[in-house]
Amino acid sequence: PSSASGLQRLQIDIAERGARLLRPGGRMVYSTCSIDVVENEAVVAELMVKCPWLRLADIDAEQFPGLDLQHGFTDWSGPDWTELGRPELDRPGQLGFALEGYEVDLREELNKCRRLPIGGSDDTGGFFVALFNHTGEGEIADALRYDRTMKMTTRNTPPDNEHIPIPLGNDLKASILARWPLEESDFSWWARGKRIYVGTPLMKDWLHDPQRYGGKGRMWPGKSWHPLQVLHAGVPILEGRSGGLRPKSAAMPILRRAVEATAISLSEEQFCHWLEGPGPRQVDLDVGEQTGSVMITAEGRGGKIVVPAWLGELLTPMVDANERLILELQYIRDT
Secondary structure, three states: HHHHHHHHHHHHHHHHHHHHHHOOOOEEEEEEEEOOOOHHHHHHHHHHHOOOOOOOOOOOOHHHHOOOOEEOOOOOOOOOOOOOOOHOOOOOOOOOOOHOOOOOOHHHHOOOOOEOOOOOOOOEOEEEEEEEEEEOHHHHHHHHHHOOOOOOOEEEOOOOOOOOOOOOOHHHHHHHHHHOOOHHHHHHHHHOOEEEEOOHHHHHHHHOOEEEEEEOOOOEOOOOOOOEEEEEEEEEEEEOOEEEEEEEHHHHHHHHHHHHHEEEOOOOHHHHHHHHOOEEEEHHHOOOOOEEEEEEEOOOOEEEEEEEEEOOOOOEOOOOOOHHHHHHHHHHHHO
16 A cells, blocks of 8 residues: 555646646646546545645536446545554545545535446446646736736747757658658658657647747747657657668558558568568569668458568568567468
8 A cells, every 4th residue: 555655646746747837727637547546536635735726627428428437436535554554644645545634625526527437338447537627726826827918038948959859851851751652731740869750730839839938027939849858759650770761660550551552562472481581682573773661561361461671682571570470470370
């Protein structure tokens, strides 16, 4: 139980940090894949005491037909920490502390939380969700507000570096789109080191580009992640190697449909031989002078497969030993 108490404290800290970044009128969702009251209602109760400007919104179950949404728990009892030899944990905010430990009656609010039970009609593993509204009350709310008639000044942001994702340059993006038939507007495009990433357009439109209020009449300029600390943005699809950009295996769900029309197609016999030994030579394939990173498609007993490859003098699979073993089990070996 004491180790779970530490986890609960982390959950409270994360949720409280989010609540303090929330603007008046904003909304915040707290959700877990757990049915444990310690990680759910107990966290919500502590958060509402720490952040009195928060109110729980009543989630209308009728908006989610087919989901067996149940109300949150409004009562529970905690362990006897004194008997367990940990009297220092016998206070609100600790593991499973009884609801009676709070001075404010939170039952009506906690009833607005929603639960999906384990093994119910939805056959889920159990989920919990609470939707908070920022009521615009309290010192934190006053600090977040700013007078729009106030003369604003712009703060300087740290320069970009190779350790954070930056918007992909137009020239490189154009060369990628010429090689890989993707829709530019479907993604936001990023570069970090030698890797190219794609994410949702919202990552750029909502997180990266807008200005942010920095307090005391100062604004963080847009076109930067700062003050957010972002290390990864989206899914890596290509990586710079000798000879050009090579596709990443994580990108297959994104690249598959876009590249099947331009991929090199192998018969089942060719594909199996390719996995077991040296691949076909470039001159034996109907690809003209094409070299570099390519995609291979094949139909076999394992179904249709798309695999990244490198076409030099030979056609070489760009998969690691474990991925190759999985392909062999699917297409060659009897198991």
